[in-house]
Amino acid sequence: MTDALSRLFETRDWLLADGATGTNLFNMGLSSGDAPELWNVDAPDKIRALYAGAVDAGSDLFLTNSFGGNASRLKLHDAQNRVGELNRAAAELGREIADKAGHPVVVAGSVGPTGEIMEPMGALSYADAVEMFHEQAEALKEGGADVLWVETISAPEEYKAAAEAAARADMPWCGTMSFDTAGRTMMGVTSAAMVDLVEKLPNPPLAFGANCGVGASDLLRTVLGFAAAGTERALIAKGNAGIPKYVDGHIHYDGTPDLMADYAVLARDCGAKIIGGCCGTTPEHLRAMRAALETRPKGPRPTLDQITAALGAFSSASDGTGEDADAPARTRRRRRG
Amino acid sequence: MAEEEDDIILSELPDEELVPQMHDDLYDGLKEEIEEGVNILLERGWAPYKILTEALVAGMTIVGKDFRDGILFVPEVLLAANAMKAGMAILKPLLAETGAPRMGKMVIGTVKGDIHDIGKNLVGMMMEGAGFEIIDLGINNPVENYLDAAAREEADIVGMSALLTTTMPYMKVVIDTMVEQGIRDNYIVMVGGAPLNEEFGKAIGADGYCRDAAVAVEMAKDFMSRKHNQMAAG
Numbered sequence: 001m002t003d004a005l006s007r008l009f010e011t012r013d014w015l016l017a018d019g020a021t022g023t024n025l026f027n028m029g030l031s032s033g034d035a036p037e038l039w040n041v042d043a044p045d046k047i048r049a050l051y052a053g054a055v056d057a058g059s060d061l062f063l064t065n066s067f068g069g070n071a072s073r074l075k076l077h078d079a080q081n082r083v084g085e086l087n088r089a090a091a092e093l094g095r096e097i098a099d100k101a102g103h104p105v106v107v108a109g110s111v112g113p114t115g116e117i118m119e120p121m122g123a124l125s126y127a128d129a130v131e132m133f134h135e136q137a138e139a140l141k142e143g144g145a146d147v148l149w150v151e152t153i154s155a156p157e158e159y160k161a162a163a164e165a166a167a168r169a170d171m172p173w174c175g176t177m178s179f180d181t182a183g184r185t186m187m188g189v190t191s192a193a194m195v196d197l198v199e200k201l202p203n204p205p206l207a208f209g210a211n212c213g214v215g216a217s218d219l220l221r222t223v224l225g226f227a228a229a230g231t232e233r234a235l236i237a238k239g240n241a242g243i244p245k246y247v248d249g250h251i252h253y254d255g256t257p258d259l260m261a262d263y264a265v266l267a268r269d270c271g272a273k274i275i276g277g278c279c280g281t282t283p284e285h286l287r288a289m290r291a292a293l294e295t296r297p298k299g300p301r302p303t304l305d306q307i308t309a310a311l312g313a314f315s316s317a318s319d320g321t322g323e324d325a326d327a328p329a330r331t332r333r334r335r336r337g
Numbered sequence: 338m339a340e341e342e343d344d345i346i347l348s349e350l351p352d353e354e355l356v357p358q359m360h361d362d363l364y365d366g367l368k369e370e371i372e373e374g375v376n377i378l379l380e381r382g383w384a385p386y387k388i389l390t391e392a393l394v395a396g397m398t399i400v401g402k403d404f405r406d407g408i409l410f411v412p413e414v415l416l417a418a419n420a421m422k423a424g425m426a427i428l429k430p431l432l433a434e435t436g437a438p439r440m441g442k443m444v445i446g447t448v449k450g451d452i453h454d455i456g457k458n459l460v461g462m463m464m465e466g467a468g469f470e471i472i473d474l475g476i477n478n479p480v481e482n483y484l485d486a487a488a489r490e491e492a493d494i495v496g497m498s499a500l501l502t503t504t505m506p507y508m509k510v511v512i513d514t515m516v517e518q519g520i521r522d523n524y525i526v527m528v529g530g531a532p533l534n535e536e537f538g539k540a541i542g543a544d545g546y547c548r549d550a551a552v553a554v555e556m557a558k559d560f561m562s563r564k565h566n567q568m569a570a571g
Contacts, residue, residue: 031450033477035452068452076454115454115455120419121419122458181549182407184410188412188413
């Protein structure tokens with residue numbers, strides 16, 4: 001029994017994923033502060049429009065509107081008892097749009113972070129994290145999601161907990177982390193460390209990679225880091241449409257469709273198989289990305305200089321891999337037994 | 338660590354070795370050792386404020402610098418902050434009794450419309466780790482929440498966090514309201530969040546933009562020492 005994503009992998013060298021969820025929902029009138037997941041039930045036509053926007057722009061795969069659909073996040077809106085309902089609805093709407101596309105489109109059930117800090121630094125236990133993710137995973141599965149799509153994770157333990165939840169729900173999965181702190185995740189994970197983490201999982205993902213983070217340049221440096229670590233697994237690149245800029249009292253992402261088209265082609269050259277956008281990426285960007293991936297030939301793996309020349313400078317000099325892996329360490333004077 | 342060394346008996350160390358050892362133990366996030374060290378120094382007659390500043394805050398300053406320089410990452414810093422808090426818990430009632438100057442009190446929350454709180458939580462934990470008192474307002478806070486809590490708690494610092502480009506401008510609403518009410522100068526206003534930058538912080542009239550939690554702690558300490566100096570001079 002194979003899943004929809006594995007079947008697509010057999011016939012395609014690259015897949016276009018979707019763009020932003022938040023950005024596009026705000027454009028449709030979501031007021032900030034509200035939980036986007038409530039719209040799966042309260043405004044389903046807008047969610048259909050969100051999904052259709054990606055599919056019509058050429059996405060082979062899109063994420064469901066369930067990023068904050070775990071009990072810990074929904075609790076902030078006093079909706080912690082609606083995990084099943086909201087995630088099921090997110091996936092059902094996705095299934096409906098995907099099945100109307102007339103060609104195979106993968107419904108990826110989005111699973112975002114709990115937002116909690118895990119033990120021993122914070123209060124969330126591994127077991128509780130698995131339970132929360134599992135509750136969400138079962139509902140996404142029931143609603144018809146083809147795969148689970150774990151994203152924007154910072155902590156290795158949380159990534160593992162999501163993997164275990166996928167195993168419990170008997171679902172194939174993909175999982176990306178957000179590398180937003182000098183090339184590492186907030187919790188200090190480098191691209192090389194993530195490869196190591198992924199390959200040691202008992203149920204490794206169908207594909208893994210990076211999403212969100214800083215800009216498109218940083219994200220591709222991370223993808224190069226995955227490739228350099230020698231993984232054979234499919235890689236995901238889902239970068240933001242540039243960097244938010246504050247101009248004359250307004251804020252906008254500075255990534256144009258043309259820039260995201262260049263990013264998409266470079267992402268493929270870096271070794272990514274699933275290529276999409278994150279914050280700031282609209283259907284207009286996706287169309288440009290699709291056109292570029294279809295019309296421009298695959299090239300050799302780019303250098304860091306070629307990436308910055310096309311997409312702009314990195315946010316930090318190093319990303320903690322390669323020669324920089326021997327980062328300065330504080331010499332310990334002594335250690336207690 | 339490869340080297341095998343004998344256990345160190347904290348109580349056998351003279352003060353000038355115990356304090357650096359506590360800095361190391363903070364660095365390693367060893368909560369019980371920090372509690373033990375604090376108790377030993379108290380027994381030796383150290384003033385609670387001296388223990389706070391010389392053993393704990395000084396140790397956390399090393400942690401903060403290594404975080405800033407990319408040697409330590411969030412997990413290690415949080416463990417260190419937890420150890421610091423455990424030591425602080427012993428000192429807190431004693432500090433109050435002895436009328437020692439406080440590190441400072443901060444009201445913190447994400448602004449109205451913003452439900453992304455992990456950055457705010459990290460700043461809160463690290464500020465507590467540096468000895469500050471934190472009043473956490475949680476997420477989605479309208480102006481009144483900040484101002485009421487700041488007044489009620491006699492806070493020194495108001496901290497606002499936003500992750501969304503759509504919610505960042507609300508920080509200016511809070512600051513403008515403070516100006517209107519003539520209370521802006523009563524507080525230090527610090528702002529943070531992934532999409533922000535220095536320029537934005539200045540544009541909305543904040544005292545400081547905190548790129549990350551380490552910067553927030555350093556900035557808060559700097560502001561507080563200036564405030565203390567002003568009070569001493571005035």
